[in-house]
Amino acid sequence: MARLLSYSDNGSPVHALSGTTKLLYFLVWSLVSMITYDTRLLLFMFLSSLVVFKISRVDFKTVAFVLKLILVFLSINLIAIFLFSPEEGVDIYGGRTVLADLFAGYSLTAQQLFYEFNVALKYFTIIPIALLFILTTNPSEFASSLNKLGLSYKISYSVAITLRYIPDMQRDYVIVSQAQQARGVDMSRKVSLYKRIKNAALVLIPLFFSSMDRIDTISNAMELRGFGKKGRRTWYAAGKIRRRDRVIIASLVCFAILSIVITFADGSRFYNPFK
Known part of the structure; x- marks a missing residue:
């Protein structure tokens, strides 16, 4: 029998957080990931996601099958972006560095490659947190958290x-x-x-x-x-908001504000290394 993608309490610090805290964390983390195209910030968030995943002590084999499916759909998405908008990166970053001439007039540019790298990085930033949210949150406690939020x-x-x-x-x-x-x-x-x-x-x-x-x-x-x-x-199964939850929520709010400031510091949400 394959491993099931379901809640299982292994006593990790992530499991100990309330459902409300994990819901807010997931929503804010996803929102920042969707807004920003700053590669430095996305790399930091990706590495942070891996650290949190490690702290949760979730067995990688539990999510391996889902990750493979997501990688397949991610690959299809990236190919579709290139086929239907091969100059998207050129328009965004204002330059055109041809790396290779392909088929039917398509050219692979450094700008397009960098843009699609950022798109993939967004996936890898959100996916670990989304999986952790499912695997570390009691469904009944999660329902209670949603109800508390109105x-x-x-x-x-x-x-x-x-x-x-x-x-x-x-x-x-x-x-x-x-x-x-x-x-x-x-x-x-x-x-x-x-x-x-x-x-x-x-x-x-x-x-x-x-x-x-x-x-x-x-x-x-x-x-x-x-x-x-x-x-x-x-x-x-209503979970109480404890001190550690308040600390996480406060840190999350500070991170979100700082991320928005960094993202729009130069007037654009795209980090441009081709200037």
């Missing part, structure tokens, strides 16, 4: 169910995949990519129907428990 408890509870549903989806996928392979459906590297994609559909269709059945079961259970009858609810 979100309706119905929406908060729906988000918590979604987080709990991720490992169930993974487990079902593995079970259905193994069942199909036992029937002779080959999805290994021995067959062509086209056939693997075609055979994957044979896994996704039963997975879809099993998901619909699970949704129906959850809906009936929530209705029987009177979910949504009242305007408010109490939370059994």
